[in-house]
Amino acid sequence: MFTDFYYILKKHGVPVSMNEWYTLLDALEMGLAGSSLTTFYHLCRAVLVKTEAHYDRFDLAFAEYFHGVETPEDLPETIWEWLDKNLPPLEITEEMRRNHKQLDLETLKKMLEERLKEQTEEHHGGNYWIGTGGTSPFGHSGYHPGGIRIGGQSRNKSAVKVAGERHFRDFRNDTVLDTRQFQMALRKLRQFSTRLEGPKTELDIEGTVEATSKNAGRLELVWERPRENAIKVLLVMDSGGSMTPYTRLCNQLFTAANRSKHFKDLQVYYFHNCIYDLLYLDPRCVVSNSVETKYVLRNLDSDYRVLLVGDASMAPTELTARGGIIDWGQFNEEPGIVWMRRFKQHFPSSVWLNPIPARYWEITEGAVTIKMLQDIFPMFELTVEGLDMAVKKLRAKN
Amino acid sequence: MTKSFGEYRGSSNYIVSDELRNAVNIAIALQKPLLIKGDPGTGKTMLAQSIAEGLGKRLIIWNIKSTTKAQEGLYVYDTVQRLYDSQFGDHDVSDISHYIKLGKLGEAFVSDEQVVLLIDEIDKADLEFPNDLLWELDQMSFYIPETKETIVAKHRPIVVITSNAEKELPDAFLRRCIFHYIAFPDPEGMKEIIKVHYPDLDKKLMEQCLEAFYWLRTIPEIQKKPSTSELLDWLQALVIGGISPKRIKEELPFLGVLLKKNQDLDALLWHLNNRPQSRIAHRQSFQTR
Ligand SMILES: Nc1ncnc2c1ncn2[C@@H]1O[C@H](COP(=O)(O)OP(=O)(O)O)[C@@H](O)[C@H]1O
Numbered sequence: 279m280f281t282d283f284y285y286i287l288k289k290h291g292v293p294v295s296m297n298e299w300y301t302l303l304d305a306l307e308m309g310l311a312g313s314s315l316t317t318f319y320h321l322c323r324a325v326l327v328k329t330e331a332h333y334d335r336f337d338l339a340f341a342e343y344f345h346g347v348e349t350p351e352d353l354p355e356t357i358w359e360w361l362d363k364n365l366p367p368l369e370i371t372e373e374m375r376r377n378h379k380q381l382d383l384e385t386l387k388k389m390l391e392e393r394l395k396e397q398t399e400e401h402h403g404g405n406y407w408i409g410t411g412g413t414s415p416f417g418h419s420g421y422h423p424g425g426i427r428i429g430g431q432s433r434n435k436s437a438v439k440v441a442g443e444r445h446f447r448d449f450r451n452d453t454v455l456d457t458r459q460f461q462m463a464l465r466k467l468r469q470f471s472t473r474l475e476g477p478k479t480e481l482d483i484e485g486t487v488e489a490t491s492k493n494a495g496r497l498e499l500v501w502e503r504p505r506e507n508a509i510k511v512l513l514v515m516d517s518g519g520s521m522t523p524y525t526r527l528c529n530q531l532f533t534a535a536n537r538s539k540h541f542k543d544l545q546v547y548y549f550h551n552c553i554y555d556l557l558y559l560d561p562r563c564v565v566s567n568s569v570e571t572k573y574v575l576r577n578l579d580s581d582y583r584v585l586l587v588g589d590a591s592m593a594p595t596e597l598t599a600r601g602g603i604i605d606w607g608q609f610n611e612e613p614g615i616v617w618m619r620r621f622k623q624h625f626p627s628s629v630w631l632n633p634i635p636a637r638y639w640e641i642t643e644g645a646v647t648i649k650m651l652q653d654i655f656p657m658f659e660l661t662v663e664g665l666d667m668a669v670k671k672l673r674a675k676n
Numbered sequence: 677m678t679k680s681f682g683e684y685r686g687s688s689n690y691i692v693s694d695e696l697r698n699a700v701n702i703a704i705a706l707q708k709p710l711l712i713k714g715d716p717g718t719g720k721t722m723l724a725q726s727i728a729e730g731l732g733k734r735l736i737i738w739n740i741k742s743t744t745k746a747q748e749g750l751y752v753y754d755t756v757q758r759l760y761d762s763q764f765g766d767h768d769v770s771d772i773s774h775y776i777k778l779g780k781l782g783e784a785f786v787s788d789e790q791v792v793l794l795i796d797e798i799d800k801a802d803l804e805f806p807n808d809l810l811w812e813l814d815q816m817s818f819y820i821p822e823t824k825e826t827i828v829a830k831h832r833p834i835v836v837i838t839s840n841a842e843k844e845l846p847d848a849f850l851r852r853c854i855f856h857y858i859a860f861p862d863p864e865g866m867k868e869i870i871k872v873h874y875p876d877l878d879k880k881l882m883e884q885c886l887e888a889f890y891w892l893r894t895i896p897e898i899q900k901k902p903s904t905s906e907l908l909d910w911l912q913a914l915v916i917g918g919i920s921p922k923r924i925k926e927e928l929p930f931l932g933v934l935l936k937k938n939q940d941l942d943a944l945l946w947h948l949n950n951r952p953q954s955r956i957a958h959r960q961s962f963q964t965r
């Protein structure tokens with residue numbers, strides 16, 4: 279079936295996102311493949327491959343998959359057959375998340391793989407959930423069980439309501455009163471430098487008043503080079519399910535940072551529990567809207583001040599294990615903790631803001647991982663005072 | 677059976693491969709930006725012109741420079757003009773909309789007919805530039821707070837984006853594009869291109885020039901390899917100069933048209949001197965200059 283092509287592409291190292299895959303399916307439905315294998319080849323490549331460096335891998339994958347297709351006439355029918363099938367949209371149930379502690383990572387993955395195998399034969403439509411039942415040993419204290427999520431986005435969202443879905447509501451439209459207090463705290467994060475070069479683009483009000491007065495009231499504009507806040511800020515926020523209770527709080531911080539126009543630069547990324555190979559551009563944390571963490575490390579200088587926001591609560595394997603990443607279908611070669619250390623090493627001025635009140639840090643379900651992350655990042659609670667302290671830390675010369 | 681999506685078929689002055697033509701039509705049908713990458717001179721910019729011409733649409737070009745900001749493509753609010761007008765002008769300064777000037781993207785959005793929008797050399801700009809345009813290119817709209825106005829594309833423009841690969845483009849951006857890499861044409865392909873520009877060119881001259889041209893491109897020491905534009909200019913210079921085909925490989929006349937950097941001319945000399953067995957004739961002719 280056609281989905282195999284997706285896996286063969288991956289096997290050959292062509293990084294195809296779900297987004298692109300669905301675009302291809304749309305294109306096929308629109309008949310853009312024409313009736314010749316060549317047109318079909320062009321279509322697949324133009325949609326799925328975004329650098330000529332991968333053209334060759336694509337060719338290998340294409341050849342491997344299509345060795346059976348000989349006559350161009352076969353093609354449309356075959357495609358229509360394939361189109362009936364899709365990646366099975368699997369996700370993990372809340373029960374699964376709750377029971378996570380009773381299962382180790384390997385068992386969990388194996389079970390899912392088996393289930394996945396069964397389901398690749400099936401027609402899509404409906405979500406398949408894997409759960410073991412049982413009761414919840416955890417409350418809502420911010421613990422984030424390591425459930426595993428499979429595949430791309432479900433095509434049938436409405437059928438399922440994932441309790442722990444990783445959606446912050448639309449940040450930007452959120453207006454929160456207390457934002458101001460955060461904003462005040464963030465204002466202390468400045469470090470002025472007068473630019474020595476560059477165009478004079480800023481209106482010098484005093485100069486203008488003086489010149490205009492001298493001119494007997496006839497307006498004369500005086501320009502100066504803008505004084506710049508040299509501080510660049512990188513905000514990296516956890517938007518995993520366990521963060522849901524803190525959505526409002528995180529919104530406030532986000533909005534405050536976003537409105538703090540005095541930063542030279544503000545970059546925002548999201549992660550799910552822990553940082554691995556990818557950072558996400560929106561709180562949904564989908565691969566189709568992500569960048570490589572390496573790309574960020576390469577392109578952002580070490581002088582960025584980094585605010586990491588998260589409950590730091592997860593299954594310890596998510597920090598310590600290869601493949602410990604919570605999102606199934608992704609695999610991390612290096613344990614999360616390595617990424618975290620790398621982050622800190624690249625950005626020496628980094629702090630962690632935790633929405634869980636500090637007095638619970640040692641007793642919450644996430645205590646183990648909180649401790650591990652505290653060893654890397656100075657951790658403060660996400661309150662106005664906590665932010666104040668964090669900002670002080672960030673201003674200090676490292 | 678298949679829909680006839682083959683809208684763009686090329687234009688008389690532009691040689692387009694099947695692959696490229698397909699990519700163009702896929703992008704148009706899927707309403708996604710077409711990202712064209714390739715060495716300088718591979719016809720990226722001209723492709724957009726050809727699409728516009730082939731489809732009979734207006735072409736709007738947004739040339740990207742290292743200082744270009746995404747915002748400029750949307751609109752610019754000319755506050756200074758407004759301030760001046762308030763003092764000296766007889767304009768009605770209460771209407772801010774007089775001082776809002778749409779950028780190229782904005783222009784493309786408000787056009788009454790579908791246009792082709794070329795965002796040329798996007799890799800020149802800041803790393804974040806492509807990301808800054810994601811929303812507008814997806815939604816085909818943007819908001820102007822000053823006038824509380826939302827500009828929505830009347831007709832989704834056909835967006836062509838070119839890159840010389842000076843910088844990596846962000847993944848999130850790439851995922852939204854239809855991509856095509858224009859490989860440098862082989863000699864046969866180049867003959868086609870030359871014919872479009874100089875239909876009556878002497879065959880012998882073309883052969884000789886192509887040989888010299890592709891040989892030059894193989895010399896590793898040359899930094900800026902001559903491209904299609906340079907070849908076309910060179911051919912023209914040779915025709916105007918009335919140079920006989922025989923002399924071309926021997927002397928490489930008007931070499932400066934092909935190699936524009938002094939260090940590349942030096943590199944060529946160095947190359948010839950260090951590999952004396954390869955092109956003795958050249959070395960002699962160069963040393964006599
Ligand atoms: N496929 C082609 N058909 C006709 N002319 C071409 C073609 N490719 C390149 N050229 C010629 O080469 C010149 C350079 O092309 P251009 O589009 O400016 O390249 P790029 O934008 O890739 O640097 C054009 O002016 C045109 O004369």
Ligand SMILES: [Mg+2]
Nearest residue numbers: 720721796838
């Ligand atoms: Mg160009």
